[in-house]
Amino acid sequence: MKIDDIRRSYTKDKLEFEKLTADPIAQFELWLKDAIAAELPDPTAMCVASVDEHGQPSQRLVLLKDVNQDGFTFYTNLGSRKATELSANPKVCLHFPWHPLERQVIVYGTAERASSSQVAKYFLSRPKESQLAAWASEQSRPVSTRQALMQKFAEIKHKFEHGEIPLPSFWGGFLVRPHKIEFWQGGEHRLHDRFMYNRQSDNSWSIERLCP
Template sequence: MDIGDLRSEYSGQPFRRGDLDPDPVKQFAHWFQQAREVAQPEVNACTLATAGIDGRPSARTVLLKYFDADGFVFFTNTHSHKAQQIAENPAVAMLFFWQTLERQVCIRGVAEKISTTEALRYFARRPRGSQLGAWVSEQSSVITNRSVLEMKLDEMKRKFSTGDVPLPSFWGGYRIRPAEIEFWQGRASRLHDRLRYRRVDDAWVIERLAP
């Protein structure tokens, strides 16, 4: 199938260095809020790219759950494929694509596990169904059919029929501490604006990249 003619023309506004906050996390917060205001679907969804010790890359969509000056946090089963790759090679990339605004943000850095206390604080806020789901799925493992999950879910509902659902020992969060954050704004004729923050010692260096 030849889809070479399938394209959209970008029409974003100019994005200049003078528009940037000196702090890339504050700049991310600004763009994130703008994406929320225009009702960008799944605004906190991003592609997480990892690679294990064998160098073979993997990518999947995860949900960003909070961010601050220390980094960007997502949660997962700590026995999952992504977690295994992070254990072998903590260098990762996280990509947000906000089509409504014709923008992307790419974060590159190192992933590290957050504390159990921090994970529990978030887990307690999850809907009960999501809490039970964390107990049900041995993420990334091969299963014979969906009924295996449904039977396990019924089992967990009975097991935790009263009281709070406890935090599984195999579920937690990872914080990506950024070394680079690139902001990409779609522009006409594919001459996009790309501005990158790069960590050098204890300061951020801002550079413009060719599109």
């Protein structure tokens, strides 16, 4: 198989300046609704990129759990690699790859810890099995076998089989406050439509078209 021959044309839609909203969060919400309506697998999945102390980037897929005028929120084990890296260097990039719609959104921003009340509210809304998994998994840490992980899960399940599962002290969330957001719509002949929103000092947004 020659992977350099794999390509396709992008013809589904166009993105025009006149049709953009003045606010990128509103524009994002419109596109997210389109992704959900199209029944894309995991429409809230986003790639979160962080950087360690040596300048080595790392990425992983995480589910977006809230978006509003403050920014984009996701949750994680606070001992995980991404949480450790974001605590040391809060600069972060999010990428939403809505390939079937020939769309991408890239968010550039700064991560900060979500409030404890927000974290608790979301944790208690999760399915019980997800709550138990948060307790059982020391995210990003080595584990000898899957059997050992499942044994830990069984022990945690037994421990909390009666009553409410408490919020782990090592579990939390991050709010990504954006300062740039790019919207990408695939175009014919690789002449894609790209628009970058840049936050201004008065918190308004400027918009510029980028070459594909």
